[in-house]
Amino acid sequence: MADKKDKKEKKIRECAWEKYSDAELKKVFDFAEGYRKFISDNKTERENNDESIREAEAAGFKNLETYIENGKKLKAGDKVYLTNMGKALALFVVGKEPLKKGMNILGAHIDSPRLDVKQVPLYEDTELAMLDTHYYGGIKKYQWVTLPLAIHGVIVKKDGTSVSINIGEKDDDPVFGITDLLPHLAADQMKKTGATVVEGEDLNIMLGSMPLKGEEKEAVKKNMLAILKDKYDVVEEDFMSADLEVVPAGPARDYGLDRSMIMGYGQDDSVCAYTSLRAILDETTPAKTCACLLVDKEEIGSVGATGMHSRFFENTVAELMNCMGEYNDLDLRRALKNSRMISSDVSAAYDPNYPSVNEKNNSAYFGKGIVFNKYTGARGKSGSNEATAEYVALIRKIMDDNKVTFQTSELGKVDQGGGGTIAYIAANYDMEVIDSGVAVMSMHAPWEITSKADIYEAYKCYKAFLKDA
Numbered sequence: 001m002a003d004k005k006d007k008k009e010k011k012i013r014e015c016a017w018e019k020y021s022d023a024e025l026k027k028v029f030d031f032a033e034g035y036r037k038f039i040s041d042n043k044t045e046r047e048n049n050d051e052s053i054r055e056a057e058a059a060g061f062k063n064l065e066t067y068i069e070n071g072k073k074l075k076a077g078d079k080v081y082l083t084n085m086g087k088a089l090a091l092f093v094v095g096k097e098p099l100k101k102g103m104n105i106l107g108a109h110i111d112s113p114r115l116d117v118k119q120v121p122l123y124e125d126t127e128l129a130m131l132d133t134h135y136y137g138g139i140k141k142y143q144w145v146t147l148p149l150a151i152h153g154v155i156v157k158k159d160g161t162s163v164s165i166n167i168g169e170k171d172d173d174p175v176f177g178i179t180d181l182l183p184h185l186a187a188d189q190m191k192k193t194g195a196t197v198v199e200g201e202d203l204n205i206m207l208g209s210m211p212l213k214g215e216e217k218e219a220v221k222k223n224m225l226a227i228l229k230d231k232y233d234v235v236e237e238d239f240m241s242a243d244l245e246v247v248p249a250g251p252a253r254d255y256g257l258d259r260s261m262i263m264g265y266g267q268d269d270s271v272c273a274y275t276s277l278r279a280i281l282d283e284t285t286p287a288k289t290c291a292c293l294l295v296d297k298e299e300i301g302s303v304g305a306t307g308m309h310s311r312f313f314e315n316t317v318a319e320l321m322n323c324m325g326e327y328n329d330l331d332l333r334r335a336l337k338n339s340r341m342i343s344s345d346v347s348a349a350y351d352p353n354y355p356s357v358n359e360k361n362n363s364a365y366f367g368k369g370i371v372f373n374k375y376t377g378a379r380g381k382s383g384s385n386e387a388t389a390e391y392v393a394l395i396r397k398i399m400d401d402n403k404v405t406f407q408t409s410e411l412g413k414v415d416q417g418g419g420g421t422i423a424y425i426a427a428n429y430d431m432e433v434i435d436s437g438v439a440v441m442s443m444h445a446p447w448e449i450t451s452k453a454d455i456y457e458a459y460k461c462y463k464a465f466l467k468d469a
């Protein structure tokens with residue numbers, strides 16, 4: 001009896017760790033180390049976009065812009081990328097078949113929950129300089145206090161020059177933070193619900209405490225402005241035209257005694273973006289054109305020019321077709337309709353500390369490989385893109401043929417909650433799309449946790465999909 005049960009369970013959900021040889025295990029850990037460094041150095045969508053471009057160029061990708069401007073022709077095997085405002089990125093490896101036959105597309109998002117600095121952020125209160133923030137994405141606000149925080153981003157001056165900001169990451173950098181009330185005086189606070197124990201308007205960064213000598217009014221604020229002027233040549237009004245993001249300071253770390261996991265900021269959805277990027281960078285001359293789409297604004301509904309709802313991807317495919325000498329409107333529509341996509345976003349990993357929110361047979365587990373979600377959504381699958389049974393069958397075959405460890409899951413119990421991704425937006429082109437991704441614990445917390453085996457299986461999954469879909 002026991003044997004029979006074990007056999008059945010293994011077939012539906014196998015443990016990736018058990019299948020690795022010593023040589024493969026080394027590959028798993030080496031790959032994870034590259035990922036750990038990448039997410040430590042690239043915490044914002046701009047940083048992710050820029051570093052992805054640097055790595056793509058090193059792998060032979062050229063800016064599609066140069067083809068568009070010079071009327072240069074693209075041919076099979078050519079590799080190109082195009083950025084959207086420095087916050088989203090599309091990469092392509094041109095295939096041998098005409099584009100109207102469709103593409104194999106990997107998609108993920110590169111924005112993560114964080115605290116954005118407001119446009120008029122700087123003020124002084126009781127001789128402390130404070131920086132006001134407006135949180136971005138779905139966060140539990142109480143998790144963001146008493147942590148070392150860093151400020152990343154750009155300040156663009158009226159003359160168009162851009163100043164890059166990154167404070168809090170180097171060992172000898174200062175860090176910032178948001179204070180919390182001492183337990184001795186927290187009797188009223190502790191009676192509040194989790195949603196209000198720390199409120200949005202209380203997420204104020206403490207920026208400094210030392211006054212500018214000789215100043216009487218707002219001397220600490222003036223000191224901050226003097227430092228900003230001296231170091232970055234910016235003035236207070238320049239905050240108006242800035243994209244400044246406050247994120248947890250410090251690198252991602254190996255997690256666990258066996259170092260089998262990674263704890264890092266922004267793994268939703270850098271873990272899918274990085275693995276998708278690595279997969280397309282490995283591509284040479286595929287039959288079908290391969291694409292990788294790294295988008296912004298997923299955490300606030302995929303809206304805006306750099307989000308998945310934007311025409312950016314469609315327009316870029318049109319440009320690509322034009323450079324291939326194949327453009328017409330009908331063929332563009334066919335190219336999108338005939339495409340297949342893995343839309344990757346993180347899944348909620350089963351957490352033994354919180355078993356009540358999951359249904360065990362349809363949960364994602366650490367070490368059990370890349371996760372496929374036939375659908376996401378909430379309240380009766382609302383808001384989800386449901387992959388057809390036929391498409392799921394094709395995906396299963398590709399995974400099994402390429403010995404990729406995978407599992408299927410839902411995001412929590414029915415009626416417990418739910419979530420959305422970019423899948424349904426790509427599906428508007430009438431292409432086959434499935435939700436997939438890496439399981440994460442403490443999702444949307446400042447430090448999220450993933451399994452190195454799952455990261456590696458995600459990379460293998462994307463490579464297999466680009467090759468065989």
Ligand code: MN
Binds near residue numbers: 268299444
């Ligand atoms: Mn998210």
Ligand code: MN
Binds near residue numbers: 346
């Ligand atoms: Mn996500």
